[in-house]
Amino acid sequence: MTTDNDIGIRVAQEFLGSDALADRIMHGPNNELYLLIEESEFEIAISHLAANKFVLISIFCCERFSLHATQTLFYIFERRTSILVVFLGINGYATSIAGIYPCASWFERECRDGFGIEFEGAFDNRRLFLHETYPDDFHPLKKSFKNASIVTKEIINPADEYPFLEVLGEGVYQVPVGPVHAGIIEPGHFRFSVIGETIFNLECRMFYKHRGIEKLAEGKIPTYCIRIAEAVSGDESVANTTAFCMAVEQISHIQVPERTWYLRTILLELERICSHLGDQAGMLIDVAFPLGASQFSVLREECFRESDQLTGSRFLRGIIAIGGISRDIPKVQLDELLSFVHQLRKRYRIGLKIVLSTASVIDRFSTTGVILPALLRPLNITGPAARASGGKVDVRLNHPYGIYDKFAPKPQRLRDGDVLSRFTIKASEIMDSIDLIERLIASVPGGDVRSDAIIRDGYTLAMVESARGQNLCWVWIKDGVIERYKVRTASFSNWLAIEHAVQGNIVPDFPVINKSLNLSYAGTDL
Amino acid sequence: MVSVLTCLLKKKVTEDLPVLDEEIEVIGREIKIAINAVFGRSLAIRELDTGSDNATEIEINNLNNPFYDVERFGITFVASPRHADVLIVTGCVTHNMVIAAKKTYDAMPSPKFVVAVGDDACDGGIFSGTYAVLGGVEKILPVDLKIPGNPPTPVQILAGLLALMKKARRE
Numbered sequence: 001m002t003t004d005n006d007i008g009i010r011v012a013q014e015f016l017g018s019d020a021l022a023d024r025i026m027h028g029p030n031n032e033l034y035l036l037i038e039e040s041e042f043e044i045a046i047s048h049l050a051a052n053k054f055v056l057i058s059i060f061c062c063e064r065f066s067l068h069a070t071q072t073l074f075y076i077f078e079r080r081t082s083i084l085v086v087f088l089g090i091n092g093y094a095t096s097i098a099g100i101y102p103c104a105s106w107f108e109r110e111c112r113d114g115f116g117i118e119f120e121g122a123f124d125n126r127r128l129f130l131h132e133t134y135p136d137d138f139h140p141l142k143k144s145f146k147n148a149s150i151v152t153k154e155i156i157n158p159a160d161e162y163p164f165l166e167v168l169g170e171g172v173y174q175v176p177v178g179p180v181h182a183g184i185i186e187p188g189h190f191r192f193s194v195i196g197e198t199i200f201n202l203e204c205r206m207f208y209k210h211r212g213i214e215k216l217a218e219g220k221i222p223t224y225c226i227r228i229a230e231a232v233s234g235d236e237s238v239a240n241t242t243a244f245c246m247a248v249e250q251i252s253h254i255q256v257p258e259r260t261w262y263l264r265t266i267l268l269e270l271e272r273i274c275s276h277l278g279d280q281a282g283m284l285i286d287v288a289f290p291l292g293a294s295q296f297s298v299l300r301e302e303c304f305r306e307s308d309q310l311t312g313s314r315f316l317r318g319i320i321a322i323g324g325i326s327r328d329i330p331k332v333q334l335d336e337l338l339s340f341v342h343q344l345r346k347r348y349r350i351g352l353k354i355v356l357s358t359a360s361v362i363d364r365f366s367t368t369g370v371i372l373p374a375l376l377r378p379l380n381i382t383g384p385a386a387r388a389s390g391g392k393v394d395v396r397l398n399h400p401y402g403i404y405d406k407f408a409p410k411p412q413r414l415r416d417g418d419v420l421s422r423f424t425i426k427a428s429e430i431m432d433s434i435d436l437i438e439r440l441i442a443s444v445p446g447g448d449v450r451s452d453a454i455i456r457d458g459y460t461l462a463m464v465e466s467a468r469g470q471n472l473c474w475v476w477i478k479d480g481v482i483e484r485y486k487v488r489t490a491s492f493s494n495w496l497a498i499e500h501a502v503q504g505n506i507v508p509d510f511p512v513i514n515k516s517l518n519l520s521y522a523g524t525d526l
Numbered sequence: 527m528v529s530v531l532t533c534l535l536k537k538k539v540t541e542d543l544p545v546l547d548e549e550i551e552v553i554g555r556e557i558k559i560a561i562n563a564v565f566g567r568s569l570a571i572r573e574l575d576t577g578s579d580n581a582t583e584i585e586i587n588n589l590n591n592p593f594y595d596v597e598r599f600g601i602t603f604v605a606s607p608r609h610a611d612v613l614i615v616t617g618c619v620t621h622n623m624v625i626a627a628k629k630t631y632d633a634m635p636s637p638k639f640v641v642a643v644g645d646d647a648c649d650g651g652i653f654s655g656t657y658a659v660l661g662g663v664e665k666i667l668p669v670d671l672k673i674p675g676n677p678p679t680p681v682q683i684l685a686g687l688l689a690l691m692k693k694a695r696r697e
Contacts, residue, residue, distance in 0.1 A: 131622040140657050150657050152621050179626045182605035184573040184587050186580055187623060208622045209577045212658035227652060234581025234677065278584070297591040304588070314679065315581050522580045 008084035029250040059107035096122035114141030129207040167193035186521035209525040217485035233523030239466035241320040247462035247475035262444040269433040275467030286512035287364040295351030324450030365420035369501040369513030383469020389417030395465035489523035560691035561600040572610035578617025582644040582677040607633040618646040
């Protein structure tokens, strides 16, 4: 991951002064910039960063990081190509920044559930991933809690039920949907406040699938955690395992052979194609155009089969390993893949032509579910959803990892921010990924695919661009085992985008808006 | 304006499948016979996710793509548990999903079957014994059949459903 941190240092100088800076700033193994601040400097630091257009991309907590404080809070900020991690020690209390950075609210509620931290001034103090059934004063991510089965509440008092935002007024009524939905999809609850058919407000309640991924990883050896990283979200297996392995490799100074990065990148792009094809098929099903949908679902099934041929797993599992990949992909198979993607491009174009020349599809897609460009920064919207609303965000371009500096994807950008823009962006990305795979296969070097992995202690941040957007993980290894594994997927960030995108649309358009972002519930709930 | 005549007379857009999966056809034919005998020609399945990593749902969804198209064998995925003969459960059972899962099962008319699909649904997988997860599906519902895999392929899921049909026929 390459980053340009000059701007971060400059802004830090502004509010701390250059004298104080020297012993408080340091570079992480992945070239991210860490800045230690005191509680008294916190508010001025945040307002400076907000004024300088830094985007908050994650907040997480860690215990036993500092000798002087019970917990340490990490605030990760991004501005284009620079990454600044502001961290401070606290003792159970912190100041909420949700007023300045609205996307902070979910992160703060997450820290509150996990560690019992109270955020002063927070506008939302409801529990997040711990639903009503969990006991009171239960904070699973505290080190004092050993991961084991717990006794939960069997009966939930109506008074203790989750209070949804109530919209009152003449003709306003609520439509509760979920957690179990009509289709074959993951569980989540949507509370619509509706006037007639028009959605006035939507509140998403997630975390029904909270499986305790982060706690599960603690105390495990890094090689075992690859299995856990794969379980974060099934269709992002390569992206999440690559991010995890990248972090471990950077911490341990493991040089990954060049051939490995070519193969990893091919798999990353194949996963993206597969995911986008599924989204597009789903969007077409939701506007009742199965003819178009079947074009893409046929291609997607073929991608699954091709993945199976390459790696022995339809979801490309078990291939990414620390220090490389678990087995080489021989030239014969790469040649096969080359002719496969060549055919894929031709047939994809035919499918796309059918779809884009169908008036009923365009009519349903355009001006539906608009994400306003003004929301991108405050809500930290990422991935194709942001690029369809004019955002210049792509980890592959802003913080190139592996060999993306040599094989840069074409920057994609549209401005309308509606379902049609997201559909079109995904189509361009599929084409671009096919181009990338062809270029990669043409120049893949020989050599080993795995280097010896001697794991060392340390911590770092790693980011990848998954099909849904920026996925990041922060890994801390202590005494050879995982001390903390923080994951934040693109889905976690983009749920807030859906709440805004549906406003003013009719309820029957919700499925297609939802599908146009295609967020992973598993990746959000962890 | 599309002319009706053109639509009727022009070359059909649907083509023969690029590959014909013999294995699917064999299982499909068998499953159709069993469904005709036991379930009066149609098997209604409701899918319930209690905490999977979404790969299993994708594979179940794939059963409906043109390669497998299981509806031709009499298998339909229904929108409500009230219409379902079989409940397919994917993923380990999280504490947050227990109440919803039980309500879904209770809403189904009897006789009903429960099939656990995927390693996590079978026994909790890597999540068993942790704070957030109760374990496999059998911790809260009576499971008739388990289809292991991480995730199982569409063919394996279909083969599992055939085994369930045979079991139901014997009973």
